[in-house]
Amino acid sequence: MKKKYSIGIDIGGTNTKFGIVNSKGKILIQSRILTNESDTIHDFIDLLFEKLTPMIRKIAPISQFNGIGIGAPNGNYYTGNIEHAANLKWKGIIPFAYMVAEKFNLQTKLTNDANAAAMGEMAYGCAKGMKHFITITLGTGVGSGIVIDGRIVLGHDGFAGELGHVVIRQGGRLHPGTGIRGSLESYASATGVSETAKELLHQNPKTKSLLRVYLRKGTINSQIVYDCALKGDKIAKEVFKMTGQILGEALANFIMFSSPEAIILFGGLTKAGDLLMNPTKKAMEENLIQVFKNKTTLMFSQMKEADAAILGASALV
Amino acid sequence: MKKKYSIGIDIGGTNTKFGIVNSKGKILIQSRILTNESDTIHDFIDLLFEKLTPMIRKIAPISQFNGIGIGAPNGNYYTGNIEHAANLKWKGIIPFAYMVAEKFNLQTKLTNDANAAAMGEMAYGCAKGMKHFITITLGTGVGSGIVIDGRIVLGHDGFAGELGHVVIRQGGRLHPGTGIRGSLESYASATGVSETAKELLHQNPKTKSLLRVYLRKGTINSQIVYDCALKGDKIAKEVFKMTGQILGEALANFIMFSSPEAIILFGGLTKAGDLLMNPTKKAMEENLIQVFKNKTTLMFSQMKEADAAILGASALV
Numbered sequence: 001m002k003k004k005y006s007i008g009i010d011i012g013g014t015n016t017k018f019g020i021v022n023s024k025g026k027i028l029i030q031s032r033i034l035t036n037e038s039d040t041i042h043d044f045i046d047l048l049f050e051k052l053t054p055m056i057r058k059i060a061p062i063s064q065f066n067g068i069g070i071g072a073p074n075g076n077y078y079t080g081n082i083e084h085a086a087n088l089k090w091k092g093i094i095p096f097a098y099m100v101a102e103k104f105n106l107q108t109k110l111t112n113d114a115n116a117a118a119m120g121e122m123a124y125g126c127a128k129g130m131k132h133f134i135t136i137t138l139g140t141g142v143g144s145g146i147v148i149d150g151r152i153v154l155g156h157d158g159f160a161g162e163l164g165h166v167v168i169r170q171g172g173r174l175h176p177g178t179g180i181r182g183s184l185e186s187y188a189s190a191t192g193v194s195e196t197a198k199e200l201l202h203q204n205p206k207t208k209s210l211l212r213v214y215l216r217k218g219t220i221n222s223q224i225v226y227d228c229a230l231k232g233d234k235i236a237k238e239v240f241k242m243t244g245q246i247l248g249e250a251l252a253n254f255i256m257f258s259s260p261e262a263i264i265l266f267g268g269l270t271k272a273g274d275l276l277m278n279p280t281k282k283a284m285e286e287n288l289i290q291v292f293k294n295k296t297t298l299m300f301s302q303m304k305e306a307d308a309a310i311l312g313a314s315a316l317v
Numbered sequence: 318m319k320k321k322y323s324i325g326i327d328i329g330g331t332n333t334k335f336g337i338v339n340s341k342g343k344i345l346i347q348s349r350i351l352t353n354e355s356d357t358i359h360d361f362i363d364l365l366f367e368k369l370t371p372m373i374r375k376i377a378p379i380s381q382f383n384g385i386g387i388g389a390p391n392g393n394y395y396t397g398n399i400e401h402a403a404n405l406k407w408k409g410i411i412p413f414a415y416m417v418a419e420k421f422n423l424q425t426k427l428t429n430d431a432n433a434a435a436m437g438e439m440a441y442g443c444a445k446g447m448k449h450f451i452t453i454t455l456g457t458g459v460g461s462g463i464v465i466d467g468r469i470v471l472g473h474d475g476f477a478g479e480l481g482h483v484v485i486r487q488g489g490r491l492h493p494g495t496g497i498r499g500s501l502e503s504y505a506s507a508t509g510v511s512e513t514a515k516e517l518l519h520q521n522p523k524t525k526s527l528l529r530v531y532l533r534k535g536t537i538n539s540q541i542v543y544d545c546a547l548k549g550d551k552i553a554k555e556v557f558k559m560t561g562q563i564l565g566e567a568l569a570n571f572i573m574f575s576s577p578e579a580i581i582l583f584g585g586l587t588k589a590g591d592l593l594m595n596p597t598k599k600a601m602e603e604n605l606i607q608v609f610k611n612k613t614t615l616m617f618s619q620m621k622e623a624d625a626a627i628l629g630a631s632a633l634v
Contacts, residue, residue, distance in 0.1 A: 074608070084608070132473040146574070148472075153465055155576020156449040157612060165606045166570040170486060178606045253483040257463070257574055259472020289482045289495045291391070291401070295474060 003066045005059060007052065007106070008314030010113060010306065011035060011072040013087035013140070016044075017306050018052060020059050021314035025124040027307060029055050036089045041096070045103050052104075067107035068100055069316030071116025071309050076158040080110045086177055109316040113309060115152045115161065118145025120312030121264055125303045132260045135301070136163065136251075138269035142185040148258055164189070168250045188247040190268055193222040197239045209235040226272050240275040247276075248283025255288060255296050266301035266308065273300075320383045322376060324369065324423070325631030327430060327623065328352060328389040330404035330457070333361075334623050335369060337376050338631035342441040344624060346372050353406045358413070362420050369421075384424035385417055386633030388433025388626050393475040397427050403494055426633040430626060432469045432478065435462025437629030438581055442620045449577045452618070453480065453568075455586035459502040465575055481506070485567045505564040507539040507585055514542045514556045526552040543589050557592040564593075565600025572605060572613050583618035583625065590617075 002023070009018040012035060019030030031051055038044035056062060074085040080097030082088065101108035111119075118135040121127040127135070131150040137143040142164030146153040153160045164185035165178060172182025173195065186192050197211055197220050210228040214220045228236035251263055269276060281298050301308065319340070326335040329352060336347030348368055355361035373379060391402040397414030399405065418425035428436075435452040438444040444452070448467040454460040459481030463470040470477045481502035482495060489499025490512065503509050518532050527545040531537045545553035568580055586593060598615050618625065 130473075148465055148470055149468065151466065153575055155465075156447075156578040157576055159608050160574065160576035162573040162606060162608070165573050167566055167604055168487070170566060180604060180606065249484055249487060253570070254574070256479040256482050257477065257571070258470055259474055259477035261473040287484055287497060289479060289497065291476050291479070 004064045006066045006314040006317050007056075007068040008116075008310035008312070009048070009068060009070045009100075010116065010309035010313055011070065011075075011082075011088075012113065012309075013073065016048070017310055018048065019310045019314070020055055021311060025311055025315075027310060028059055030306075030310060031055065039089075041090045041094055041099070044090075045099055048100070049103050062106070065106055067109070067317035068104060069116070069313035070097060070100065070108065070110040071113040071313040072096065072110060073113055074159075075110045075112040075115075077109070077111040077115070077152075077154055078158040080108070082110070107317060111152065111313075111316060112143075112161075114143030115145045115154075116312035116316070117143075117266070117305070117308045118147055118152060118312065119315045120303060120308035120310075121145075121301060122147060122150075122312075123315040124311050125264070125301060125308060126299060127262060127264060130261050132258065133262045133264060134163075134254055134258070134260050135264045135266065137267040137305075138188055138190075138247075138265060139267035140190050142189050143267075146258060147260075153258075163250070163254060166250060166253070168246055168253075184246070184250045188243055188250070188269070190222040193225055193239060193243055193269065194220050196242055197225045197236065200235050200238055200242075204235065207235055209233055211235055222269060223271075226275070229272070229275055237275065240272055241279045243269075244276050244279025244281075245283045248280040248285075249287050251280065251284045251298070252287035252292075255284070255292050259292065260296055262297040262299060264299055264301050266303070266305055270300045321381045323383045323631040323634050324373075324385040325433075325627035325629070326365070326385060326387045326417075327433065327626035327630055328387065328392075328399075328405075329430065329626075330390065333365070334627055335365065336627045336631070337372055338628060342628055342632075344627055345376055347623075347627060348372065356406075358407045358411055358416070361407075362416055365417070366420050379423070382423055384426065384634035385421060386433070386630035387414060387417065387425065387427040388430040388630040389413065389427060390430055391476075392427045392429040392432075394426070394428040394432070394469075394471055395475040397425070399427070424634060428469065428630075428633060429460075429478075431460030432462045432471075433629035433633070434460075434583070434622070434625045435464055435469060435629065436632045437620060437625035437627075438462075438618060439464060439467075439629075440632040441628050442618060442625060443581060443616060444579065447578050449575065450579045450581060451480075451571055451575070451577050452581045452583065454584040454622075455505055455507075455564075455582060456584035456622075457507050459506050460584075463575065464577075470575075480567070480571060483567060483570070485563055485570075501563070501567045505560055505567070505586070510539040510542055510556060510560055510586065511537050513559055514553065517552050517555055517559075521552065524552055526550055528552055539586060540588075543592070546589070546592055554592065557589055558596045560586075561593050561596025561598075562600045565597040565602075566604050568597065568601045568615070569604035569609075572601070572609050576609065577613055579614040579616060581616055581618050583620070583622055587617045
């Protein structure tokens with residue numbers, strides 16, 4: 001008999017979300033814990049177990065569960081390890097899938113969070129039925145999941161698909177986490193948008209802007225830039241134009257690599273809608289050679305981000 | 318009974334090379350014709366047939382042949398067409414594989430020339446046994462073949478893997494063929510090397526260089542730059558340093574996409590050996606985030622270029 005339920009767990013820098021998914025891709029029940037609340041990895045897994053056990057009991061006997069799928073930063077599908085994740089408290093190489101499997105006595109698969117989201121899009125989202133697509137998460141950082149011939153690209157070591165770290169402005173903005181200059185993540189992330197706003201304000205000291213009061217208070221963030229852009233603020237609008245320009249150039253390069261049917265954007269920055277979409281699409285098309293022009297659909301994900309990650313993780317098993 | 322022989326055809330802008338390959342990957346007999354000598358595509362296929370027929374007779378009865386594999390610029394594996402190839406005389410969309418199959422009465426597969434070379438490396442060259450690698454041809458242009466999970470990456474439309482056209486210097490050198498600025502091919506090709514030499518000579522009018530006499534005569538090419546670099550010419554050496562820097566940055570971006578075991582360089586520019594290899598490797602490693610450092614082997618192909626293409630094409634069938 002085909003088992004009916006899977007557990008999906010999405011580990012983020014702040015929250016860990018988890019849910020029970022049925023075979024039709026519906027999340028029947030979900031909850032969350034704070035990721036860095038637990039001091040040790042053992043405490044964290046104990047807490048997960050404590051929270052999930054009553055949820056499992058509520059849905060069905062454990063024998064009807066396929067297993068557990070996990071999306072985690074720097075998660076490696078081949079090894080089941082979380083390796084040197086910069087945003088997590090637990091350092092080094094953690095055999096996370098193995099530890100969870102032991103604790104729950106269920107088969108467990110793990111991959112990185114961006115790949116899990118791509119799997120969610122493929123199984124239940126706007127990439128349903130597609131064999132070639134790329135998802136780009138524009139959040140605090142920039143993540144990516146690449147699908148070719150219907151399969152997630154993992155590379156020889158399981159770490160493929162770090163498109164946030166490609167260099168798009170040689171000698172450009174320094175990424176404090178990697179020490180590399182001009183990477184996509186330095187520009188096309190929430191942090192990047194704030195930085196661009198600060199730069200433009202400094203470079204144009206005589207241009208009036210609603211953003212200046214936030215600059216003085218030190219509270220500029222991508223949401224504020226968006227709000228100001230909606231109010232017609234010139235500099236705020238220019239921030240999204242520049243961000244889209246750089247993102248679009250990067251997407252053109254990705255298209256010339258794997259020629260995907262679609263690129264699906266999600267994450268906080270996509271709330272900017274057309275302010276981001278229009279310049280991105282324009283720059284993307286301008287940087288493509290003829291054979292690729294007007295072939296790849298650029299779209300925003302229609303799934304809730306948390307759902308995509310839980311569903312994608314659950315689709316691993 | 319397993320058939321013993323395959324025919325490989327490599328169509329280039331200047332020469333079309335073809336050979337008969339046995340099941341061990343040995344080219345038993347080969348020849349060539351000029352690609353643009355024939356006025357029509359029909360004349361060209363007739364000429365191929367005329368040249369290949371006696372070669373086939375010499376080796377074995379036609380019943381012992383698997384078929385014909387073809388590598389061609391802008392060749393599309395899915396359709397068997399050559400589509401809008403800039404370097405060929407025959408314009409538009411040509412159903413080349415179909416026409417060859419009709420003429421020879423043998424099953425025929427076609428892919429682009431760079432993918433054929435990658436298949437040659439995978440079947441018989443230094444990528445033997447590898448499941449994840451990228452080949453980059455540094456010739457008149459820059460071509461690429463990408464292998465992921467042991468398969469050539471074709472993309473949704475069969476045109477994936479145009480890494481020569483990724484933009485690596487935003488707003489940089491204009492590519493006359495594509496109209497795009499700053500693409501890899503504008504720098505890391507034979508043409509790019511000549512251009513870089515001319516630029517450096519102009520930018521440093523007071524620096525003595527053996528290259529100046531060729532500049533005056535209008536005969537600078539990548540071979541001359543190489544010869545001068547070997548003689549210790551400062552500007553010529555700088556040309557390869559700059560070329561390697563740009564190439565290395567691009568390779569780092571490719572690694573963060575598909576995390577290959579190896580990148581294999583071939584084509585005319587690789588004759589420059591360490592003059593090119595050292596700065597390329599340095600720039601590549603410098604632009605990788607930690608998780609990818611010192612994992613991907615950068616190497617020169619050990620196959621003769623023509624052999625790789627014929628063998629790769631033959632491996633299609």
